[in-house]
Amino acid sequence: MPSLTRVEATARGATITVESYQVDIDLTGGGDLFRSRVEIRFRATPGAATFAEIKPHTLLGVRLNDRDLDPGVLADNRLPLSDLEADNTLVVEAEMAYSNTGEGMHRFVDPADGETYLYAVTFLDNVQRIFAAFDQPDLKASFVLAVTAPPEWTVVGNAELTANPAPGRWEFAPTAPLATYFFSLIAGPYHVRQAEHDGVPLGIYCRRSLAEHLDADAEEIFTVTRQCLDRFHELFTERYPFGKYDQAFVPEFNAGAMENPGIVTFRDDYVFRSAVTDTQRELRATTIAHEMAHMWFGDLVTMRWWDDLWLNESFAEYLGTRVTAEATRFDQAWTTFAMRRKAWGYAADQRPSTHPVAPEEVADAEEGLLNFDGISYAKGASVLRQLVAWLGDEAFLAGLNAHFAAHRFGNATLADLLASLSTASARSELASPAVASNDG
Ligand SMILES: [Zn+2]
Known part of the structure; x- marks a missing residue:
């Protein structure tokens, strides 16, 4: 094919x-x-x-x-x-x-009860x-x-x-x-818990055989969801743009989660079946925040082509960690990021297969997943965090909100984002090709 x-x-x-x-x-x-x-x-x-x-x-x-x-x-x-x-x-x-x-x-x-999901x-x-x-x-x-x-x-x-x-x-x-x-x-005899926050209907789903475990953590999951939603609404001019917000914990999921607008899917290992550490709860909260960040950066404004997949992920990684630290009880999320996620980026960077954060060229869709690793997520997020420090938070958020307003329900590129940030911060060097073409 x-x-x-x-x-x-x-x-x-x-x-x-x-x-x-x-x-x-x-x-x-x-x-x-x-x-x-x-x-x-x-x-x-x-x-x-x-x-x-x-x-x-x-x-x-x-x-x-x-x-x-x-x-x-x-x-x-x-x-x-x-x-x-x-x-x-x-x-x-x-x-x-x-x-x-x-x-x-x-x-x-489900081997537990023979139900199909x-x-x-x-x-x-x-x-x-x-x-x-x-x-x-x-x-x-x-x-x-x-x-x-x-x-x-x-x-x-x-x-x-x-x-x-x-x-x-x-x-x-x-x-x-x-x-x-x-x-x-999603379709099947899923177990559901529903709630509502600030006019947004919320739902969480899992297969029936995990119902008691989801129920045990439902309040925590909803609390993190509400806190993150509130924080994103403080940071962004545009309200959550997709109506309801459902989160489904599904079996045999390949990734950690996927940011489908209105129906985010997570691997159901996030429904804890035994006692877990607080770090595991923090990682679940960060994943919830990461996927929610994508609702704006990724879903509302989407990459034009797969060469900006790293930017999509780095942004969600940056915003997800930031909002987890700022809005939830997991206020040490940046420390965990430095210990775990950044270490993942450093390890990838030390291999002969290291590559620039932003690829030069992605010739076809399949190539979008080549070189998609700790550099694309964690090193990219670190670069963005540095960029925010350099721009100043006010200018960064002004530029980001202008970017959302200019491209809402459309597509944009790295160059478009840099142009928005450049205008908002009056830092013209951002929009120059030397910065736009990343060399590592
Ligand atoms: Zn993501």
């Missing part, structure tokens, strides 16, 4: 504008497959050609405007689309495979394992999700649930414009 190149993404971004995805997913099939139907509305240069991506088990049907396309035209994961009109509708129906690798629609059967992982280019999409970070669009699933399940998406028109049917509100890699949902 070819990985999308930067050149291809730039060309496609110049050819089309995506308006909306109407996604309908049927999870009732049993076995190893589920079914998806997507209706994508997009504008294009009339007469132009482009492609969408999908990795189906079986492609059932493709319709572009008033033409049925032969599903046989799918080449690897690419669906060629030609003779585009100014306004287009693409409908793709497919049978898709569940995954057990944490890519696409992950399916887990699903969650969607679309980072970095895995939305195409669930439905057809123009899968690149700067083609943002609103997603409207509907799900058919066993009636006794709980289904949660990025946006608020608007209707249960029949048992086993869930319909969700349109999301704010999202990058394709932020689409997510």
Whole structure:
């Protein structure tokens, strides 16, 4: 399967504008497959050609405007689309495979009670394992999700649930414009605890067999969530932009957590099943704060391409540690950062495989994860912390808020951020190429 190149993404971004995805997913099939139907509305240069991506088990049907396309035209994961009109509708129906690798629609059967749990992982280019999409970070669009699933399940998406028109049917509100890699949902007999803070509905979820352990820590998790939300609202002009804030602790998760707007997923090792140290509680709090920081830096304003993935992570690392230290009882979070996270960065830096914090070039999506390590997270966060000290906090926050306002629900680059910080701080050397191109 070819990985999308930067050149291809730039060309496609110049050819089309995506308006909306109407996604309908049927999870009732049993076995190893589920079914998806997507209706994508997009504008294009009339007469132009482009492609969408999908990795189906079986492609059932493709319709572009008033033409049925032969599903046989799918080449690897690419669906060629030609003779585009100014306004287009693409409908793709497919049978898709569940995954057990944490890519696409992950399916887990709990050995404790035999219950089935699903969650969607679309980072970095895995939305195409669930439905057809123009899968690149700067083609943002609103997603409207509907799900058919066993009636006794709980289904949660990025946006608020608007209707249960029949048992086993869930319909969700349109999301704010999202990058394709932020689409997510969870489905299964999940255990839930709900709360509310400052007008934001809060939910935490885990599989049923962990319910007593989540319940035991629910107050702590909600308290950290509330404190961080308040602190971000003090620091940022823009309020939390995605409506509700759900946090799901899911099984067999590959990373620590993922910042899907409105439905953050965490590995369920964060639901402690035995006595743990306070450091482990602090690390959980820092992860909660890190993912919440992404709601602004990453989700509201998203990198244009994967070359800024380090900036995305370094920023969440910096802001997450800062807000944990400033707003929660874990006021030593920077000490822990210095002892653990920075040590991770130093170790990576001492190897022959060391690399600049900001990569020179990321030629395709897969390359975005090459050299993605303690340098990208911890050294990057240390560099940002130094930058804040140099700029002064007031100028930094003014620049950051201007950056959010200028690019909200859109995309931006490192150069865009430096330009905002430069204007706010009147430090012109920030916007010069010598600083923008990082040499280590
Ligand atoms: Zn992150």
